[in-house]
Amino acid sequence: MSLRTKILWLSLLVTFAAGVFYLRSLAGRILSELPLRADEAAKARLNEAVLQPGGGPSENVVLYFPALGERKLVAENRPIKWASTTDDRVRQVLLALAEGPHQALGHPLAASTNVRAVFLTLEGTAYVDFSSDLTKNTSPGIETECLAVYSIVDSITTNIPTVKRVKILIQGQEVETLEGHADLTEPIAPDPSLIRGGP
Amino acid sequence: MLWCGLVLLFWPARALRGDNFVFYFPSSRQLVPVEVIGNSKYLPLLQVLNLVGKLNGLQEKRNTLKVAFGKSHLEFHADDEEVRVDKKTMVLSAPVRVSDGRWMVPTDFVTSVVPDIVSVGVEYQAGANRIFLGDIMPGSFSVRLAPLSGGARLTFRFTEKVTVRTVSVNGKWIMYLGDHPIEPLEPSFRFQNPYVAEAQFDDQDGWPKLVITPSTAGLNFYSTLVEGGKVLLADVVKPSAPQAKAPPPPPPPAAAVSGPPPATPAPKASAAAAAPAAAPGPPLPIVALDAGHGGDDAGARSRDGLAEKDLAAQLVSRVRSALLSSGKYRVVLTRAGDINATFEQRTVAANVAGAVLFLSFHAGNLGGNSPRVALYTYQPPSPAAPPAGDEAKPGLTAWDQIQEAYLERSRQLAQNLMQRFTQISGLSVDAPTAAPLRVLRSVNSPAVAIEVGSLTLESDAGALASAAFQEELSAAVAEVLAVLPGGGGEATR
Numbered sequence: 001m002s003l004r005t006k007i008l009w010l011s012l013l014v015t016f017a018a019g020v021f022y023l024r025s026l027a028g029r030i031l032s033e034l035p036l037r038a039d040e041a042a043k044a045r046l047n048e049a050v051l052q053p054g055g056g057p058s059e060n061v062v063l064y065f066p067a068l069g070e071r072k073l074v075a076e077n078r079p080i081k082w083a084s085t086t087d088d089r090v091r092q093v094l095l096a097l098a099e100g101p102h103q104a105l106g107h108p109l110a111a112s113t114n115v116r117a118v119f120l121t122l123e124g125t126a127y128v129d130f131s132s133d134l135t136k137n138t139s140p141g142i143e144t145e146c147l148a149v150y151s152i153v154d155s156i157t158t159n160i161p162t163v164k165r166v167k168i169l170i171q172g173q174e175v176e177t178l179e180g181h182a183d184l185t186e187p188i189a190p191d192p193s194l195i196r197g198g199p
Numbered sequence: 200m201l202w203c204g205l206v207l208l209f210w211p212a213r214a215l216r217g218d219n220f221v222f223y224f225p226s227s228r229q230l231v232p233v234e235v236i237g238n239s240k241y242l243p244l245l246q247v248l249n250l251v252g253k254l255n256g257l258q259e260k261r262n263t264l265k266v267a268f269g270k271s272h273l274e275f276h277a278d279d280e281e282v283r284v285d286k287k288t289m290v291l292s293a294p295v296r297v298s299d300g301r302w303m304v305p306t307d308f309v310t311s312v313v314p315d316i317v318s319v320g321v322e323y324q325a326g327a328n329r330i331f332l333g334d335i336m337p338g339s340f341s342v343r344l345a346p347l348s349g350g351a352r353l354t355f356r357f358t359e360k361v362t363v364r365t366v367s368v369n370g371k372w373i374m375y376l377g378d379h380p381i382e383p384l385e386p387s388f389r390f391q392n393p394y395v396a397e398a399q400f401d402d403q404d405g406w407p408k409l410v411i412t413p414s415t416a417g418l419n420f421y422s423t424l425v426e427g428g429k430v431l432l433a434d435v436v437k438p439s440a441p442q443a444k445a446p447p448p449p450p451p452p453a454a455a456v457s458g459p460p461p462a463t464p465a466p467k468a469s470a471a472a473a474a475p476a477a478a479p480g481p482p483l484p485i486v487a488l489d490a491g492h493g494g495d496d497a498g499a500r501s502r503d504g505l506a507e508k509d510l511a512a513q514l515v516s517r518v519r520s521a522l523l524s525s526g527k528y529r530v531v532l533t534r535a536g537d538i539n540a541t542f543e544q545r546t547v548a549a550n551v552a553g554a555v556l557f558l559s560f561h562a563g564n565l566g567g568n569s570p571r572v573a574l575y576t577y578q579p580p581s582p583a584a585p586p587a588g589d590e591a592k593p594g595l596t597a598w599d600q601i602q603e604a605y606l607e608r609s610r611q612l613a614q615n616l617m618q619r620f621t622q623i624s625g626l627s628v629d630a631p632t633a634a635p636l637r638v639l640r641s642v643n644s645p646a647v648a649i650e651v652g653s654l655t656l657e658s659d660a661g662a663l664a665s666a667a668f669q670e671e672l673s674a675a676v677a678e679v680l681a682v683l684p685g686g687g688g689e690a691t692r
Contacts, residue, residue, distance in 0.1 A: 069566025140499040141563015183637040189581040
């Protein structure tokens with residue numbers, strides 16, 4: 001093989017390797033940007049649902065917030081103009097929860113939580129897909145985690161009777177727990193015994 | 200050929216999980232998992248730096264990492280052996296790597312660079328997976344093997360006093376040597392002897408111990424501490440052979456089923472002399488102790504830095520000691536050391552061992568005053584699932600529903616614990632409640648989760664970190680279990 005041929009082969013090899021590196025980095029960037037775009041789209045839908053409610057009168061919905069130390073959920077009322085579809089109503093309830101309590105109670109959702117998607121089944125299970133910052137800024141622990149989960153579940157099922165159970169997803173994925181405690185592998189039914197003054 | 204070459208060229212170096220590197224500090228010890236990349240052992244750089252000092256900042260650009268550490272500035276380049284430490288260039292034994300987004304340094308970074316950038320005294324032995332930082336004087340020991348009538352005697356002469364607790368695992372005898380750090384002159388000693396094949400020192404879980412491997416099966420093992428705890432005599436003899444020296448009176452039985460202690464400080468072993476370990480212990484029931492979280496999942500954290508995983512491990516260690524001292528139970532730990540075991544791994548550890556009770560320890564924000572304890576039993580996430588009844592029924596039970604057969608007995612156990620905890624002065628105790636706890640779901644025995652608090656970033660750990668509180672709580676747990684109906688050898692599921 002002549003020197004010229006060797007140089008030609010070497011140049012081809014270097015060019016090919018550079019191409020492979022470029023494609024790998026391009027693929028990495030595309031894949032990492034996809035979830036962000038999906039989040040933005042979901043956020044836009046959530047805002048749309050909440051900012052453009054139905055034209056009917058306001059109704060009082062009951063939201064449940066954790067009372068740490070008491071191991072109970074405490075009810076607070078909010079006026080909401082219901083959206084027309086059930087999945088948007090689920091979003092409305094969750095957004096109101098994310099805004100936080102008016103009393104000195106716990107925050108079940110971080111204010112920045114994004115509801116990426118809501119799906120309803122005929123059996124009355126609501127699949128709610130949260131962004132990963134659901135537990136951002138919350139103190140980990142069995143009590144805080146369980147109360148946060150039931151705050152979500154009890155608030156949705158109380159106000160939207162067609163929803164019997166709630167299945168929580170994070171970033172589109174099924175997770176075992178939020179932070180190592182409450183079992184999220186199955187849809188969760190409401191627990192009225194946790195409500196202050198409840199059964 | 201060309202394709203094969205390119206694939207090999209760009210294939211990422213395979214990272215294998217190896218053993219641990221132990222960092223000994225004056226009042227604690229920390230384990231850092233060693234990864235094998237290529238043919239070299241690596242440690243996660245930032246985890247190491249966080250352990251040995253204060254990270255003031257870092258800047259990552261493409262293949263370069265700049266770290267402000269204490270008063271030093273370090274610069275690393277991926278796939279490069281050279282490390283810049285201020286104006287000095289140091290060469291490591293292998294290139295710095297980036298594995299799964301983590302900067303990894305070869306283990307000799309700890310012994311070559313770390314001594315230059317920390318302000319405390321550093322002691323290490325080249326090639327060993329341990330380092331002593333601060334005011335620590337590790338002990339050491341020498342070994343001698345001598346024949347006995349029908350056996351052999353190993354004499355370990357220590358520079359410091361030790362305590363000994365012996366357990367028998369997989370045909371070997373393990374002698375835990377207390378919590379004083381030890382730097383062996385040699386990691387292992389091999390013998391051409393019909394009774395003893397090897398005596399090996401190990402502290403991969405942070406706890407110094409000797410592992411004695413017999414040359415053949417069916418031998419008995421007796422250990423005795425003499426000369427004020429500085430000399431350990433370990434006799435390996437035929438079962439029929441008379442012992443050269445009468446064995447010491449047997450202390451409480453050691454755990455035959457027992458994982459190594461967790462990687463956090465534990466109470467000192469109180470036994471001055473070890474028990475004969477060859478004879479199998481009585482068939483005591485087993486309690487599974489589960490320290491929540493672990494590894495990269497630290498759980499909750501206090502303002503002064505106490506992590507839930509470490510607090511849980513400390514409590515488990517103390518409860519374990521208290522239970523073993525009671526002589527009523529053996530103990531199985533669901534996680535060995537500072538690892539993040541999955542829920543299934545924890546459950547399997549308990550169920551396969553045939554544990555008759557399961558206790559999971561956690562810490563978190565309980566609100567209100569501290570210290571406080573909350574107790575939880577299992578509650579299915581959805582009551583629509585058909586209940587399995589109070590007792591296990593014949594036939595197959597779904598793995599993920601098995602705890603439902605023990606709900607009532609779990610509640611009773613939680614009640615008993617609550618009643619005992621209320622006797623602890625200054626401790627607030629919440630009544631037991633049911634919650635859909637993932638860790639309890641598949642446990643095939645009565646199971647309770649114990650959460651202590653409040654461990655939050657808003658306050659210091661306070662009493663939760665104190666040995667006195669932990670001892671009192673652990674003793675209370677052991678007391679409750681010791682008087683359980685059917686406990687202490689009669690407990691059955």
